[in-house]
Amino acid sequence: MDFDITAPAGAVDEQDGDDSVNIMAPTAFEQLMAQRDTEVHTSNASVSLDRVDVIFGQHVYRTVKGVLVGMLRGTPKEVMTGRKVLDAIDLKVSPGDRLGIVGHNGSGKTTLLKVIAGILPPVHGTRNVAGSIAPVIAQGLGFEPDLPLRLNIKLGLAYSNRLPQHSRDLEDAILDFAELTEFADAQFQTLSSGMQARLTFATSLFQTPDILILDEVFATGDANFVRKSQAAMMEHIERTPIVILVSHSAGLIRDVCNRSILLDHGRMVEDGPTDKILDIYAQRYG
Amino acid sequence: MLLNESLKTELKTVHFIASVSLYKKYCGSLIGMGWSLLNPLVQLIVYFFAFGLIIKVPIDNYFVYLAAGLLPWTFISSSLINSATSITSRKGTCQNTAMPHWIFVLSDISCELFATLIAMSLLLAVAIVTSDNALMIVALIVPVLLPVVIFTYGAGVVMAYLGVLYRDLPHLLNLFFSVMFWLTPIVYHWTMVPKSIEVIVKYNPFAMLFGSVQVLLHGGAAPTLDLMIATYVIALTAAAAGITMARRIGNKLIYAL
Numbered sequence: 398m399d400f401d402i403t404a405p406a407g408a409v410d411e412q413d414g415d416d417s418v419n420i421m422a423p424t425a426f427e428q429l430m431a432q433r434d435t436e437v438h439t440s441n442a443s444v445s446l447d448r449v450d451v452i453f454g455q456h457v458y459r460t461v462k463g464v465l466v467g468m469l470r471g472t473p474k475e476v477m478t479g480r481k482v483l484d485a486i487d488l489k490v491s492p493g494d495r496l497g498i499v500g501h502n503g504s505g506k507t508t509l510l511k512v513i514a515g516i517l518p519p520v521h522g523t524r525n526v527a528g529s530i531a532p533v534i535a536q537g538l539g540f541e542p543d544l545p546l547r548l549n550i551k552l553g554l555a556y557s558n559r560l561p562q563h564s565r566d567l568e569d570a571i572l573d574f575a576e577l578t579e580f581a582d583a584q585f586q587t588l589s590s591g592m593q594a595r596l597t598f599a600t601s602l603f604q605t606p607d608i609l610i611l612d613e614v615f616a617t618g619d620a621n622f623v624r625k626s627q628a629a630m631m632e633h634i635e636r637t638p639i640v641i642l643v644s645h646s647a648g649l650i651r652d653v654c655n656r657s658i659l660l661d662h663g664r665m666v667e668d669g670p671t672d673k674i675l676d677i678y679a680q681r682y683g
Numbered sequence: 684m685l686l687n688e689s690l691k692t693e694l695k696t697v698h699f700i701a702s703v704s705l706y707k708k709y710c711g712s713l714i715g716m717g718w719s720l721l722n723p724l725v726q727l728i729v730y731f732f733a734f735g736l737i738i739k740v741p742i743d744n745y746f747v748y749l750a751a752g753l754l755p756w757t758f759i760s761s762s763l764i765n766s767a768t769s770i771t772s773r774k775g776t777c778q779n780t781a782m783p784h785w786i787f788v789l790s791d792i793s794c795e796l797f798a799t800l801i802a803m804s805l806l807l808a809v810a811i812v813t814s815d816n817a818l819m820i821v822a823l824i825v826p827v828l829l830p831v832v833i834f835t836y837g838a839g840v841v842m843a844y845l846g847v848l849y850r851d852l853p854h855l856l857n858l859f860f861s862v863m864f865w866l867t868p869i870v871y872h873w874t875m876v877p878k879s880i881e882v883i884v885k886y887n888p889f890a891m892l893f894g895s896v897q898v899l900l901h902g903g904a905a906p907t908l909d910l911m912i913a914t915y916v917i918a919l920t921a922a923a924a925g926i927t928m929a930r931r932i933g934n935k936l937i938y939a940l
Binding site for chain 1: 692695703706707775779780781782933935938
């Protein structure tokens with residue numbers, strides 16, 4: 398999906414004549430949002446998880462060395478069984494839902510996001526997702542340190558199955574939003590960690606999915622950039638049919654989400670209005 | 684239609700990731716992609732020196748014969764050994780994207796294919812110049828090389844998935860190909876093999892895959908129908924195994940990464 402940021406609709410060049418009208422050109426992000434409004438989204442976007450289990454560590458002893466170590470330790474069975482990170486999760490999310498996921502550290506929040514995003518296939522149970530999905534997950538997009546920013550943007554799009562959207566204009570828009578245009582041809586590894594985070598965020602931002610998945614992505618870069626990112630992301634959230642958000646900030650969950658679930662050691666223990674769930678969470682975990 | 688669009692995007696992604704890998708491989712290098720040509724050329728010269736000039740293997744136009752076997756051999760062996768680590772070497776990326784893992788495997792093999800095709804095009808030029816049947820070589824080169832390519836992509840996907848579960852696989856493959864190199868008629872002709880071990884060479888799938896290339900480029904003749912059918916059966920079996928594994932296993936091996 399390309400969008401032209403060089404000739405914004407409605408913009409009139411000031412130098413065209415005395416009687417020209419100066420209308421402020423929309424930013425690339427505003428154009429993306431305007432385009433979003435004209436697009437027909439999958440009306441039946443939905444997420445459905447049925448008795449989903451995720452178990453880590455089941456394959457530990459699949460190597461010859463692993464089998465030998467397990468035999469020597471004398472506890473192969475426990476390790477072979479693995480650690481159940483998600484336990485029989487049933488979840489249905491429909492258009493209009495802004496779902497917050499709350500829970501203590503290690504409760505399975507990010508794992509659940511990865512299952513919904515299709516990164517982790519369920520070990521047991523089924524996952525059905527209708528509509529396009531965009532995970533904005535804190536760990537990054539698989540950027541290569543020794544490649545220039547432009548190539549890394551394209552790589553980020555490829556890794557998130559968005560290569561057909563790639564265009565020079567989109568690259569420019571992402572670099573502009575990340576305030577990194579002057580470093581377009583520099584290697585990713587030459588950027589500061591704050592700059593790297595800005596590029597990751599901006600690359601994730603420029604997409605118009607039916608289902609937006611967010612994992613603690615709001616606090617990136619300096620104060621100005623955080624403010625700009627938050628504003629852009631909130632606008633994004635408003636226009637996306639389904640939003641699923643993991644955050645440790647109760648305020649953010651309360652502002653964004655109309656429904657929340659509470660996870661406890663991989664099990665979904667509560668599902669309901671955000672205020673109620675946050676109150677239960679506060680009571681149980683202080 | 685949705686499936687076709689999805690497959691189209693995935694194939695574009697394979698192409699892009701392969702080109703990024705090539706860029707990374709040769710960026711900053713003095714002769715860049717010239718290495719794709721220089722590496723096999725030096726290897727060919729070394730084998731030609733040892734077997735053509737010193738041992739004097741009694742095969743006419745030995746350099747072309749050697750190249751017709753060695754280039755496909757290097758393509759298959761390098762591709763399969765690299766494939767065994769295609770997924771495991773990208774653990775971080777696999778754990779953060781929903782992209783099908785087989786895309787990485789096909790990208791890595793495409794890099795090898797690119798390098799092989801550069802060298803192969805030179806060999807083709809030499810074969811055309813030195814042969815009386817230039818037209819036939821041009822007409823048949825694609826149908827003859829196609830099974831080699833299909834086999835490598837299919838078997839590469841299988842190796843990549845097995846490589847996640849069995850981390851010894853790349854080492855085993857190295858050993859396997861070291862042995863198979865001498866059991867495949869690359870530096871010698873299959874007629875030179877003693878009767879007692881002829882069966883090993885005769886039913887070696889690599890010998891069949893390269894046999895048709897050698898017959899065409901060195902012999903200047905069309906491979907027999909039997910040989911062509913055998914190469915396509917081998918190639919399609921490997922492709923079917925790769926597709927089946929990719930469909931059945933998908934990204935489930937992420938838990939073993």
